Amino acid sequence: MRKLTIILAAVALTLAATGCNKLKSRSEVNDGVQAFKNAQYPQAVEHFKAAVDLDPTFLSAREYLAVAYYQQYIPGAHSPENDQMADAAYAQFQKVLDQNPKDELAIMSIASLFLNQSKWDDAKQWFEKEIAVSPNKADAYYSLGFIVWSEWYPALGQALLNAGMRPEDQFPIKDKKLKAELKEKWGPVIDEGLKDLDKTLEINPEYDDAMSYENLLIRERAFLADTKEEYDQQVKIADGWLDKTLAVKKMKEEKKAAKQASGGIVAEPSK
Numbered sequence: 190m191r192k193l194t195i196i197l198a199a200v201a202l203t204l205a206a207t208g209c210n211k212l213k214s215r216s217e218v219n220d221g222v223q224a225f226k227n228a229q230y231p232q233a234v235e236h237f238k239a240a241v242d243l244d245p246t247f248l249s250a251r252e253y254l255a256v257a258y259y260q261q262y263i264p265g266a267h268s269p270e271n272d273q274m275a276d277a278a279y280a281q282f283q284k285v286l287d288q289n290p291k292d293e294l295a296i297m298s299i300a301s302l303f304l305n306q307s308k309w310d311d312a313k314q315w316f317e318k319e320i321a322v323s324p325n326k327a328d329a330y331y332s333l334g335f336i337v338w339s340e341w342y343p344a345l346g347q348a349l350l351n352a353g354m355r356p357e358d359q360f361p362i363k364d365k366k367l368k369a370e371l372k373e374k375w376g377p378v379i380d381e382g383l384k385d386l387d388k389t390l391e392i393n394p395e396y397d398d399a400m401s402y403e404n405l406l407i408r409e410r411a412f413l414a415d416t417k418e419e420y421d422q423q424v425k426i427a428d429g430w431l432d433k434t435l436a437v438k439k440m441k442e443e444k445k446a447a448k449q450a451s452g453g454i455v456a457e458p459s460k
Contacts, residue, residue, distance in 0.1 A: 337382025
């Protein structure tokens, strides 16, 4: 009986300590959130790390820690410190996914990390994961279209250079062998990118960035046309998307100005 009493007492102490740790963890999170709001990101990281150490099951604390690292990552900057921030954010978002494999914040954040690092294949994989979790995620479809353009445009630029052409030229590539190679490699890729952008606009008809890349992909694909007439037809379609882009941007600006004039609080238009 005495042994059982000792065991029960030990369990009670453990439960009490666990409850105390949970309270301390939440206090650390509150302090971290305040530091984050004040743009004191290193301090926020330390508070969120403490919160996770106190309660490793506290998913929100882990998410906050990942976001605090991510906030310090500078897209496009190349330095060991910046790479460390990206790696730290990635590691914490992965741990979030260990607890909740369908956590959309973690999935989209990892996808965006790879996108900002121009790691196109990795980014594509993660945006596709997001679509599997949330089939109507316009941002994910748009990003897939953007990735296609980001890979295709440099390839086209090099091809035009090889053909003695400039991006502003108004006719198809005349080198038949070069054009055939580009069509074979990039034709299906461009079609898939346009399909993703179409899906973006099906979900959100006012997604002007998607319209802009519809314009660019179609305009640049025109260089692969077989005839000048086909080239001109593709450019005309691209011009239509450019007009739509400008019209939607103008509409959003007018709506924003009207709300500001009326004294309303205006949020930035969602994509």
